[in-house]
Amino acid sequence: MAPVLQSSQPWVEKYRPKQVKDVAHQDEVVRVLTNTLETANCPHMLFYGPPGTGKTTTALAIAHQLFGPELYKSRVLELNASDDRGINVVRTKIKDFAAVAVGSGQRQGGYPCPPFKIIILDEADSMTEDAQNALRRTMETYSKVTRFFFICNYISRIIEPLASRCAKFRFKPLSEEIMSSRILHICDQEGLNLDSEALSTLSSISQGDLRRAITYLQGAARLFGSSICSKDLISVSGVIPQEVVDALYAACKSGNFDLANKEVNTVIAEGYPVSQMLSQLFDVVVEADDIPDEQKARICKCLAEADKRLVDGADEYLQLLDVASNSMRALCNMPQEFSFES
Amino acid sequence: MLWVDKYRPKTLDQAMVHQDIALNLKKLVAEQDCPHLLFYGPSGSGKKTLIMALLRQIFGPSAEKVKVENRNWKIDAGNRTIDLELTTLSSTNHVELSPSDVGFQDRYIVQEIIKEMAKNRPIDTKGKKGYKVLVLNEVDKLSREAQHSLRRTMEKYSASCRLILCCNSSSKVTEAIRSRCLNIRINAPSEEQIIKVLEFIGKKEGLQLPSGFAARIAEKSNRSLRRAILSFETCRVQQYPFTSKQAIPPMDWEEYISEIATDIMKEQSPKRLFQVRGKVYELLVNCIPPEIVLKRLLHELLKKLDAELKHEVCHWAAYYEHRMRLGQKAIFHIEAFVAKFMSIYKAFLIATFG
Ligand SMILES: Nc1ncnc2c1ncn2[C@@H]1O[C@H](COP(=O)(O)OP(=O)(O)OP(=O)(O)O)[C@@H](O)[C@H]1O
Ligand SMILES: Nc1ncnc2c1ncn2[C@@H]1O[C@H](COP(=O)(O)OP(=O)(O)OP(=O)(O)O)[C@@H](O)[C@H]1O
Ligand SMILES: [Mg+2]
Ligand SMILES: [Mg+2]
Numbered sequence A: 001m002a003p004v005l006q007s008s009q010p011w012v013e014k015y016r017p018k019q020v021k022d023v024a025h026q027d028e029v030v031r032v033l034t035n036t037l038e039t040a041n042c043p044h045m046l047f048y049g050p051p052g053t054g055k056t057t058t059a060l061a062i063a064h065q066l067f068g069p070e071l072y073k074s075r076v077l078e079l080n081a082s083d084d085r086g087i088n089v090v091r092t093k094i095k096d097f098a099a100v101a102v103g104s105g106q107r108q109g110g111y112p113c114p115p116f117k118i119i120i121l122d123e124a125d126s127m128t129e130d131a132q133n134a135l136r137r138t139m140e141t142y143s144k145v146t147r148f149f150f151i152c153n154y155i156s157r158i159i160e161p162l163a164s165r166c167a168k169f170r171f172k173p174l175s176e177e178i179m180s181s182r183i184l185h186i187c188d189q190e191g192l193n194l195d196s197e198a199l200s201t202l203s204s205i206s207q208g209d210l211r212r213a214i215t216y217l218q219g220a221a222r223l224f225g226s227s228i229c230s231k232d233l234i235s236v237s238g239v240i241p242q243e244v245v246d247a248l249y250a251a252c253k254s255g256n257f258d259l260a261n262k263e264v265n266t267v268i269a270e271g272y273p274v275s276q277m278l279s280q281l282f283d284v285v286v287e288a289d290d291i292p293d294e295q296k297a298r299i300c301k302c303l304a305e306a307d308k309r310l311v312d313g314a315d316e317y318l319q320l321l322d323v324a325s326n327s328m329r330a331l332c333n334m335p336q337e338f339s340f341e342s
Numbered sequence B: 001m002l003w004v005d006k007y008r009p010k011t012l013d014q015a016m017v018h019q020d021i022a023l024n025l026k027k028l029v030a031e032q033d034c035p036h037l038l039f040y041g042p043s044g045s046g047k048k049t050l051i052m053a054l055l056r057q058i059f060g061p062s063a064e065k066v067k068v069e070n071r072n073w074k075i076d077a078g079n080r081t082i083d084l085e086l087t088t089l090s091s092t093n094h095v096e097l098s099p100s101d102v103g104f105q106d107r108y109i110v111q112e113i114i115k116e117m118a119k120n121r122p123i124d125t126k127g128k129k130g131y132k133v134l135v136l137n138e139v140d141k142l143s144r145e146a147q148h149s150l151r152r153t154m155e156k157y158s159a160s161c162r163l164i165l166c167c168n169s170s171s172k173v174t175e176a177i178r179s180r181c182l183n184i185r186i187n188a189p190s191e192e193q194i195i196k197v198l199e200f201i202g203k204k205e206g207l208q209l210p211s212g213f214a215a216r217i218a219e220k221s222n223r224s225l226r227r228a229i230l231s232f233e234t235c236r237v238q239q240y241p242f243t244s245k246q247a248i249p250p251m252d253w254e255e256y257i258s259e260i261a262t263d264i265m266k267e268q269s270p271k272r273l274f275q276v277r278g279k280v281y282e283l284l285v286n287c288i289p290p291e292i293v294l295k296r297l298l299h300e301l302l303k304k305l306d307a308e309l310k311h312e313v314c315h316w317a318a319y320y321e322h323r324m325r326l327g328q329k330a331i332f333h334i335e336a337f338v339a340k341f342m343s344i345y346k347a348f349l350i351a352t353f354g
Helices: A028-041 A055-076 A088-097 A129-139 A176-191 A195-206 A211-223 A232-235 A242-254 A258-269 A272-289 A292-310 A314-333 B020-026 B047-064 B099-119 B144-156 B192-202 B213-220 B225-238 B251-267 B272-283 B289-303 B307-326 B330-353
Strands: A045-047 A078-081 A118-119 A148-151 A169-171 B039-040 B067-077 B080-090 B094-099 B132-134 B160-167 B181-183
Touching: A028 A169, A028 A211, A045 A078, A055 A078, A055 A118, A055 A148, A078 A088, A088 A118, A088 A129, A088 B192, A176 A211, A176 B251, A195 A211, A195 A232, A211 A232, A211 B020, A232 B067, A232 B181, A242 A258, A242 A272, A242 A314, A258 A272, A258 A314, A258 B307, A272 A292, A272 A314, A292 A314, A292 B307, A314 B307, B020 B047, B020 B080, B020 B181, B039 B047, B047 B132, B047 B160, B067 B099, B080 B099, B094 B099, B094 B289, B099 B132, B099 B144, B099 B160, B160 B213, B192 B213, B192 B225, B251 B272, B251 B289, B272 B289, B272 B330, B289 B307, B289 B330, B307 B330
Parallel strands: A045 A148, A045 A169, A078 A118, A118 A148, B039 B160, B039 B181, B094 B132, B132 B160
Antiparallel strands: B067 B080, B080 B094
16 A cells, blocks of 8 residues: 555544553553563453543554564454454454464564564454354464454443453543643644633533544634634534524423424424434433423433434434423323323 | 436535535645545435535546446355445546445445555545545445444545545434544525525526415425425426416325325224225335335324324324334334324224214
8 A cells, every 4th residue: 555644644543642651541551551561461451441532542552562563564463343254254364363473572673572463353342242252262272372452342242251351441531631631732733723612612522532522623623724612613513502402492391292393393404413412402301400300200211212212223303203292291291191092 | 307417516616505514615625634524414405416516626527427337246254255236436536335225234345345445545646635535325224233344444544545424314323433524414405595596497497487486396395405496397397387376296105195194084994904005005115215104194194183192193103113113014014003093093083072
């Protein structure tokens, strides 16, 4: 492949830390891996946590720092959900890769170069249970000469026998302070001006996901120039304007079904994602101080139901209408039971 | 050529709606480092038009020289080979496809094509973009697996291949994918904007529009620009010169569903259910998507019902549409909804009128 020009990469890639020590907020794993760099040894690893918190970054960084650019290709195998063509392929790939012997562990060109190979299985939670089971054997067979790095969002989807063979590290959502300092660093490099309100908006709308924060920042910078305010960030982030959420909520409170239906239609025509609407409605309902807990509970129940159905692929309009109808019945103390059901 | 195609703006500068977004898109691609993009919004709102104009902005007129191909992929999946076939649209710098058309094996296509594109990366010479663009349509219909498998690939090949994703409902696109893109919401144009476009087309075609005529078409379009332009052309074919009283013809299938609604309001019986089943079949055979049928039916029923029944009926519509997604045969669930409605409505009639 032709050499990649720095300038043609999106900022998320451009600002991906190259060294483990630059990974922010994940102190425990950084400490352990820094140690690894000295002792040139490490256990199998399992990184888990929400998107955009540095899992892939950390795994790639340590691999590069252990082997350097020369040996990287022969010592590190990166597999992810996209390469997963069923367990047979994975197994063959790993076997072929692990079977070629590595020399004794000698430092080369300033890199520790320990006598093992690293296999990074990114997005391991999308592997089937069968595939994971088959991997157990493979891990054992090659345990002397390989270290596995599993990466996933949901640790519950990794089978226990695999998880228990690894040192587990949870990647935490980034705190607002850390997020702010990374963002300020990028602003500095790119010559952007971010006022303090914008900075705190960006940290809070990205909810601990630094990738998201960087993408929003780049979007806003390209669209609105080098001085960025809070409004610009909200408009690229897909957050629904509060007026829209309030209008729907007010329609539910009014007890007028047709009015609520009209608001629901507007939300759909404006293209707002219904999943986002549900989470913002949730905030409104939970924070409202003029409605009793029982009503809140009833509304939350229907929000949960709709959320699940959306994940199943149900229609956005029908689900939001159902939520509006349920909320209306809760808020206006209409009977919750249907009268004509047989 | 249909008017919808004839009057589709070719460049970002020509956009008649979403001008602000068009302007922004121009700024976005002025630099080399544009992120992946996700366009979402209701049907007929103008997503595709903007995407095509954007490609032209990036690559110049060559982006319009597309060839349509039926491509075959042979994918080695360990112990067997999978054969897949899909229509692609491509120019020298971009490829467009709807991977969900191959069903649950969509992820193979997605992977194969991205790797292929990354391999023949264009050289980053002056005045040329150092990347190719892959346009994926209907990403909300991609299987979970395909969406998962996009995650790392989007990062790995981001220098050589930019993705433009397009869909109706972004709720169905996983968080992980959304977090890797700049999300661009394309809302349905307002009625005023639609009127403006219709008047523009009328002028270009040299037509006389009675006052309020464009407004009536816009009102019936449900804020879909495509639909408005289509029915404008239909009116033109049916009767010209236009008269101010001229009817705006509804879509056949909508009229049909309106009949179904009347049928089941009139009589609730197994016999009627049987007749309705035939009509629903007819709609499905004519490729009206089942969720559209169900939504339209609900729409018609809501127009006719008492307030207290509306809640109940919308609840069941949401319930059965969800079941339809999980199941295999759409007809079962639509029919179940109709039966449920009949039973509710009958109970209501008895309670009210004895
Ligand atoms: N802890 C961190 N320190 C510094 N940068 C980070 C950190 N976490 C994320 N980033 C930034 O976000 C981008 C994405 O991070 P990364 O690919 O490591 O996420 P991930 O945890 O693997 O997410 P996913 O689960 O979605 O794959 C990186 O390119 C980097 O710019
Ligand atoms: N910006 C615009 N200015 C003028 N006319 C437009 C514009 N955008 C779209 N149109 C008209 O509206 C029609 C429908 O737009 P388009 O095909 O882009 O919709 P879409 O959002 O891709 O819909 P779907 O989701 O159903 O595929 C086009 O054929 C074109 O004639
Ligand atoms: Mg990752
Ligand atoms: Mg389209």
